[in-house]
Structure formats: structure tokens, C-alpha cells
Amino acid sequence: MSSHRAATVAFDHVTKRYSGTGSGLRGAVEDLCIEVPAGKICVLVGPSGCGKTTSLKMVNRLIEPTSGRILIDGLDAAARDVTELRRSIGYVIQQVGLFPHQTVGENVATVPRLLGWAEDRRRERSDELLTLVGLDPAVQRGRYPSQLSGGERQRVGVARALAADPPLMLMDEPFGAVDPIVRERLQNEFLRLQADLAKTILFVTHDIDEAIKMGDLVAVMEVGGKLAQFGTPDEILANPASDFVARFVGADRGLKRLALTRVEALNLRPAVTARVGDDSSHARQRILTDPFEYLLLVDAGSRPIGWIGRRQVPSSGALTEAMASAMSPLFDRRTTLKDALAMLIDAEVQVGIVVDDRGAVQGLVTADEITAFGRRETFDAGATSG
Amino acid sequence: MIRWDVIQGNLPLIGAKLLEHLALTLVAVVGGLAISGLAVMLIRDRPRIVALVTGFFSVVYTIPSLALLAFLVPLTHLTFLTAEIALVGYTLFILTRNLLAGLASVPRDALEAADGMGYGRTRRLCQVELPLALPLIVAGIRIATVTTIGLVMVTALIGFGGLGQVMLRGYNFRNDTLVLVGFVLTVTLGLIADLGLGWLGRAITPWSRARAG
Numbered sequence: 001m002s003s004h005r006a007a008t009v010a011f012d013h014v015t016k017r018y019s020g021t022g023s024g025l026r027g028a029v030e031d032l033c034i035e036v037p038a039g040k041i042c043v044l045v046g047p048s049g050c051g052k053t054t055s056l057k058m059v060n061r062l063i064e065p066t067s068g069r070i071l072i073d074g075l076d077a078a079a080r081d082v083t084e085l086r087r088s089i090g091y092v093i094q095q096v097g098l099f100p101h102q103t104v105g106e107n108v109a110t111v112p113r114l115l116g117w118a119e120d121r122r123r124e125r126s127d128e129l130l131t132l133v134g135l136d137p138a139v140q141r142g143r144y145p146s147q148l149s150g151g152e153r154q155r156v157g158v159a160r161a162l163a164a165d166p167p168l169m170l171m172d173e174p175f176g177a178v179d180p181i182v183r184e185r186l187q188n189e190f191l192r193l194q195a196d197l198a199k200t201i202l203f204v205t206h207d208i209d210e211a212i213k214m215g216d217l218v219a220v221m222e223v224g225g226k227l228a229q230f231g232t233p234d235e236i237l238a239n240p241a242s243d244f245v246a247r248f249v250g251a252d253r254g255l256k257r258l259a260l261t262r263v264e265a266l267n268l269r270p271a272v273t274a275r276v277g278d279d280s281s282h283a284r285q286r287i288l289t290d291p292f293e294y295l296l297l298v299d300a301g302s303r304p305i306g307w308i309g310r311r312q313v314p315s316s317g318a319l320t321e322a323m324a325s326a327m328s329p330l331f332d333r334r335t336t337l338k339d340a341l342a343m344l345i346d347a348e349v350q351v352g353i354v355v356d357d358r359g360a361v362q363g364l365v366t367a368d369e370i371t372a373f374g375r376r377e378t379f380d381a382g383a384t385s386g
Numbered sequence: 387m388i389r390w391d392v393i394q395g396n397l398p399l400i401g402a403k404l405l406e407h408l409a410l411t412l413v414a415v416v417g418g419l420a421i422s423g424l425a426v427m428l429i430r431d432r433p434r435i436v437a438l439v440t441g442f443f444s445v446v447y448t449i450p451s452l453a454l455l456a457f458l459v460p461l462t463h464l465t466f467l468t469a470e471i472a473l474v475g476y477t478l479f480i481l482t483r484n485l486l487a488g489l490a491s492v493p494r495d496a497l498e499a500a501d502g503m504g505y506g507r508t509r510r511l512c513q514v515e516l517p518l519a520l521p522l523i524v525a526g527i528r529i530a531t532v533t534t535i536g537l538v539m540v541t542a543l544i545g546f547g548g549l550g551q552v553m554l555r556g557y558n559f560r561n562d563t564l565v566l567v568g569f570v571l572t573v574t575l576g577l578i579a580d581l582g583l584g585w586l587g588r589a590i591t592p593w594s595r596a597r598a599g
Binding site for chain 1: 501504506509514592593594
């Protein structure tokens, strides 16, 4: 659908000062230097008044910097015609800013209209985008914004920003005005879209959880418009550059890191398994030497049935399903460590079973291993070491 | 009491005065709209001047109509211009106030989105601000029109006045029928203008009635 155009963005010693005392610090930006590679989401996050929105608005020149340059694909934004620049950048704001007097279809086609596209091309594009963001064009294109739910409005806002296939999108708290459940759905949908579109996106939020979730890169800013730290979400959670960043990401940053990592990063502990119908005495022999005192009973397809305690394994005869007592939570390789830990805390057995797509046992994970993993300096070492 | 023969005999006069009434009203409202529109476009970004200008218009609005005419006649004599200066003067306060309120009612986020997407100033005004200000602008035109239809009567004192002339003539000649005709036609005109402009306002702002469900 889309040409995979994406731009690089670089803030080159960008400063914005406001005159006046007292409130002069609010929204100011001090010597900001960041580089965002093409196709990445860079989240600007920080407390209110830290200059994150100012930074965003300097990109499409709704605010002009006091000094410094913003380079889009290496070109100074200040040197470009301002309306042409803005039409080439997608813009989504928290209150969405749909035009109340235009239908959904007309709203989505705003920038194509400004660019002078023919009417049927505009309509076609607008229908295509409504479909892309999960709205039915036949139902929605003729409605007015006042007839939409909050979530639908946000979707239309995203569709409108994408209309002219901009290589760069600016999103200012785009999911801030909807309730947490709708927000999470919109975030997930947007990440799925972005996996296809691969736009370069500057994304502003005050919510560190949203920043960690949405960002390939995260720029943490503090009041006064100073960049406190710039890096991947994991780098920021693992090694906060200052007390401010540590406090801002929160005392639960270990847990947040676990939310970023999936079970596949762990070295799985092998399970002692036996199939239904196997000889008990043989199985008993194997479990006697294993420090973990339980035998995992599996079916013919290696799918787990349940645990049999060492003492419950009979000395002779065949193993039956009835012998299995307790069962563990099941994870797959994509389960996040945070979810895995949460399931283990609730489970009767503090060991999780990792299964593959067919449900066959791959290995075991314990809660201790997950928490130990969360304390490591970097996750990469854990993921690659033998 | 009503003498139909009087009405029949005066039909040409009544028709002519009805047209004059309409013309005086139309010129006053259109002229008022042009002046207040121009004024608002020039001063809207300067709050102090806005306060000054609306203050001045509101003072004009409070001058009794007879006093205003008496003040104007020595300057511009018994002319159409005199009548219109007075009539336009009274529309300015209503129209300016509603124009400003209409523009102020445009959601800020819609303006920010328009700027961010690359609307120029003029295009933003014509395609975003004015359409969204329409409900309040039309409401102002409606009030101004109905008010002017009433005020036109007073200009009968300087030889205009539309249907006011019909009433004045009826009064001078002790002819109750003419008084009644002037009265009924004026009220009817006001009602038609009120209902018609109300309908027009709704017709050109379909979005303002669209609600969820």
C-alpha cells in the first residue's frame, strides 16, 4: 500500500528560549542533540513543561528555534517553505483536532486536498486509510466527528496524518485523550501498522510506560529542556544516566525491563519428562538423580499433562494420566518475562513450562531465574551467553 | 374597523413602502456585515483594540434612535445616507460581537491541526474558521435583521421608514386601517426574517446537528 519512504531527523544543538521570568523555563529547550534513524519511533518523554512538545513543534516549525538546526533527511527545516514542509509531515495531536464541519472522509483527505489531488483519488485514498486504521469506510466516511467515539476519532486522526504518505510523523500524546483500555488497543494497533509502514516517528508522551512500549529510542527530558538520557528503552531502564532518570522511570524499572524481554532470551532449564504409558521404574530412576523433585508427564506429542512428585512415581507398572497432580503455567517463546513472572506468582507450582507452537515442551523457567535476569546489567549478555 | 377599500386604494403605496422597508433593512445588514467583518479581520489579533472598538459600537448601540437621527440630520440632511448611517450603526455592535464570538468558538485543536498540516492564513480563515464560526455569525445576522426591521420605522421621521411611512400616514389622517396594515406587515416581515434565517443557519451547518447514534 505504502511506499516505504522514511526520513531521518536530527536535532543539531537546538535551543528554544522564552523571554520573561518565572515561566521562562516552561517549554524551553536547551541544546538538544538527537538523531533518529529512518523508520524508527523516537519517543520524547518527560514531566510537563520539559520542552518535549516544543521540540516536536520545532520540527514542523509551529515554533521556531532560538538557535540550532533541525535536519530532515539532512536538509535544514528552516530553509524549506513552511507550508510545503508541513504538508510533508504527518501531524497527530492529543485532542485530534478533526474539523467538526467536515465529514470523516473529508477530514482524512485534508492534506491531499491541500496538495491538489483530484477528487476521486482523494476519496480512494481516504477509504484506503480508513480501512487501514480499522474503520469501515462505507459506514464512517460520511459521518461527522461529533458522531464518533473517542477511539474512532483518534483512528481518524492517525489516518489523516498518513494521508499523503509522509516520510515523517509527529505525534503529540496521540492516545492521551482516551481511556486506558482503548489506549492500549490503539497502541497495539499502531505498532502493528508501523511494522508495515516503517515511518520515522517522533512521539511525545508524559507516560514512561507508553514511551518504553512505543519507542525504538527514548529521549528522556527534564524541566529546562535538557536531554537527560537518550537510548533504547532497555538501556534507559538498565542504566539510568542520573537520579532524575532513575526516579522518572520509577522504582519498578526492573519489572519494566522484564516487560521488554521475552522468554526466548532465557536459557531454559531442561525438564525431566516421561510419556503416559512409559515404565514407572525407569522414570523413577531418572528423577532420583535430578535435583528437581518432580517428573513432567507428557502425552505422545510431548505436550505437558502435569507433574508427578518423586514419591508418587510407583516402583513398577506404566505411568497414567491420573498420577499427575499439579500443573504449571504454560509460556511460549514470545511471552514477556513480566507476564511470565505474574503467572508464576499466581500458580501453585513456581515453575513455568515453555512450549513451542505445537504445544510440545521446550524447557522450564523458574521465578528466581526471571528475577535474577531482571537484575543483570544488560539483557544482551544474558541472551547470548552459553 | 378595517376598511378593505382603503387597503385596496393604497396598494401601490403599501407595495412601494414594503419594498423600501426591505431595501433599507438589506442595505443596513449587508453594510453592517461588511464594516464589522472588515473591522474584525483588522483588529482580532489585538485584544486592546477589540475592546476599544466593541466598546465604541456598544455606546452607539445605546443611543436612542430618535436622538441619533436628530444628531445626524444637520450633518447629512434628510437623505438615504442619514437613514443608513443610523441603521448600520445599530447593527455593528450585534454583528461585531457575534463575529468575534464565532471566531473564538472555533476549537483550538482544529486550528492547531490546520496550521500543522500546512494551511495558509487565508485558506485557514475561509475553510476552517469562518465555516466553524457560521452558527454564531448567522445568529448575529438574524438578530441584526429583526432589530433593523423594527428600527426602519423610526426613519419615517426623516422621510424614509418603509412601512413606518404607512403607519405615520395612517396616524396623521386618523386612518386606523393604514396604522394596522403597517403594523401587521412589519411584524410579519420580522417573523419571516427570523424563521427564514433560523432555517438558513441550520441548513448551512449540517454538522452542528449531527450527533452520535
